Amino acid sequence: xxxxxxxxxRPKDMAGVLSLLEEHGDDAxxxxxxxxxxxxxxxxxxxxxxxxxxQDVGGMTGIEVGTDTIRIGAMVTQAAIIDHAALAVxxxxxxxASLQIADPQVRYMGTVGxxxxxxxxxxxxxGLMQCLDATFVVVGPEGERSIPARDFYEAAYMTAREDxxxxxxxxxxxPKGGHxxxxxxxxxxxxxxxxxxxxxxxxxxxxxxASIAMTxxxxxxxFSEAAGAALxxxxxxxxxxxxxxxxxxxxxxxxxxxxxxxxxxxxxxGVILRRAVTRAWSRA
Amino acid sequence: xxxxxxxxxxxxxxxxxxxxxxxxxxIYTLRERLNITGPHIGCETSHCGACTVTIDxxxxxxxxxxxAQADGKDITTIEGIGGPDDLHPLQTAFKEHHxxxxxxxxxxxxxxxxxxxxxxxxxxxEEIRFGMAGNICRCTGYQNxxxxxxxxATEMSAAKEAAE
Numbered sequence: 001x002x003x004x005x006x007x008x009x010r011p012k013d014m015a016g017v018l019s020l021l022e023e024h025g026d027d028a029x030x031x032x033x034x035x036x037x038x039x040x041x042x043x044x045x046x047x048x049x050x051x052x053x054x055q056d057v058g059g060m061t062g063i064e065v066g067t068d069t070i071r072i073g074a075m076v077t078q079a080a081i082i083d084h085a086a087l088a089v090x091x092x093x094x095x096x097a098s099l100q101i102a103d104p105q106v107r108y109m110g111t112v113g114x115x116x117x118x119x120x121x122x123x124x125x126x127g128l129m130q131c132l133d134a135t136f137v138v139v140g141p142e143g144e145r146s147i148p149a150r151d152f153y154e155a156a157y158m159t160a161r162e163d164x165x166x167x168x169x170x171x172x173x174x175p176k177g178g179h180x181x182x183x184x185x186x187x188x189x190x191x192x193x194x195x196x197x198x199x200x201x202x203x204x205x206x207x208x209x210a211s212i213a214m215t216x217x218x219x220x221x222x223f224s225e226a227a228g229a230a231l232x233x234x235x236x237x238x239x240x241x242x243x244x245x246x247x248x249x250x251x252x253x254x255x256x257x258x259x260x261x262x263x264x265x266x267x268x269x270g271v272i273l274r275r276a277v278t279r280a281w282s283r284a
Numbered sequence: 285x286x287x288x289x290x291x292x293x294x295x296x297x298x299x300x301x302x303x304x305x306x307x308x309x310x311i312y313t314l315r316e317r318l319n320i321t322g323p324h325i326g327c328e329t330s331h332c333g334a335c336t337v338t339i340d341x342x343x344x345x346x347x348x349x350x351x352a353q354a355d356g357k358d359i360t361t362i363e364g365i366g367g368p369d370d371l372h373p374l375q376t377a378f379k380e381h382h383x384x385x386x387x388x389x390x391x392x393x394x395x396x397x398x399x400x401x402x403x404x405x406x407x408x409x410e411e412i413r414f415g416m417a418g419n420i421c422r423c424t425g426y427q428n429x430x431x432x433x434x435x436x437a438t439e440m441s442a443a444k445e446a447a448e
Contacts, residue, residue, distance in 0.1 A: 103418030
């Protein structure tokens with residue numbers, strides 16, 4: 001389990017990171033907590049001749065909870081999200097999801113930025129951020145730009161971020177209504193067999209809006225607009241739940257792997273979405 | 285092959301300086317370079333927690349960190365938690381409550397549990413099980429591991445109250 005040799009850099013600021021990326025191009029990669037990248041390097045499935053460690057770059061560990069928006073620095077860890085009292089009130093789904101990621105040791109190291117930028121369909125935060133309609137802030141040689149989470153994922157490990165750009169923060173509108181992050185996994189530390197992020201607003205006893213995204217059921221996270229729309233206007237009766245599940249199943253495209261065959265994954269996706277919607281509704 | 289670099293770590297209060305390649309995994313630095321063999325290699329794939337150490341106040345799996353990342357850090361291993369002549373309350377509790385069978389996972393278990401009790405001195409059984417979820421015992425001796433941590437928590441809280 002020894003990775004190929006690499007040159008290691010620990011720049012003190014983003015200018016230093018960007019100049020290294022410019023100099024080494026495809027041969028360079030940035031690393032946050034390293035808990036996705038290092039295992040891949042150990043298996044020699046990832047080769048990184050120039051490894052840029054972001055740990056000393058300042059300004060990316062803040063959590064700002066405003067009235068309407070929340071900003072989370074890319075280097076904020078899952079442990080920091082779990083421990084942040086104001087964030088737990090303003091966006092409890094972030095805490096609920098973070099508690100279901102990996103295990104305590106990994107959550108001390110694993111970051112929001114790494115989780116969303118990596119592009120692994122198994123990561124939980126991409127779907128979560130799509131559900132919350134978050135925006136990713138990236139910086140590159142041309143300056144800063146924002147990319148909606150719902151437009152960010154193109155294929156497994158392929159995202160709208162260019163190779164010479166670094167994801168520095170995630171911003172999101174303060175979520176409204178009831179929430180749930182429901183995840184089925186084989187064991188602690190595993191990626192989801194299926195997971196659902198749900199945020200529902202209830203007005204006068206009916207569903208006013210619903211946002212639904214699914215994890216590890218396609219080569220990208222799946223924001224299912226149709227599944228959310230199927231709930232709007234209903235009182236979340238059985239017919240509405242069935243319609244939402246059917247719409248979601250139409251949007252996902254799971255493939256068979258060691259978590260099970262396609263039919264099983266679709267079945268689990270339906271079960272998980274039902275549970276998530278029911279729990280979010282009970283909190284709305 | 286990349287060149288060796290100069291690194292400096294503080295391990296259990298002692299400053300260590302040496303030359304190593306940046307790709308060296310911290311667990312190998314500790315075990316083979318510094319002869320600190322308490323942290324074990326179980327799975328070497330970030331799953332089992334046998335290699336758990338504390339780095340700047342965080343429980344970390346030393347098989348999933350390059351030595352270059354750890355440069356300048358303060359590291360505590362099981363050797364820094366307690367020794368034969370001054371057992372940590374967790375070590376005493378593991379001994380008294382049969383918290384180990386083969387003992388292979390124990391250094392990681394105790395190092396992680398020490399951090400858990402620092403963050404939450406009075407955990408419920410459920411909180412202990414959740415907080416220890418990154419450590420696997422192949423003997424499946426979880427029941428007594430949980431019991432040991434509960435006993436240590438009670439003992440440490442009582443000692444703290446007595447001191448105040």
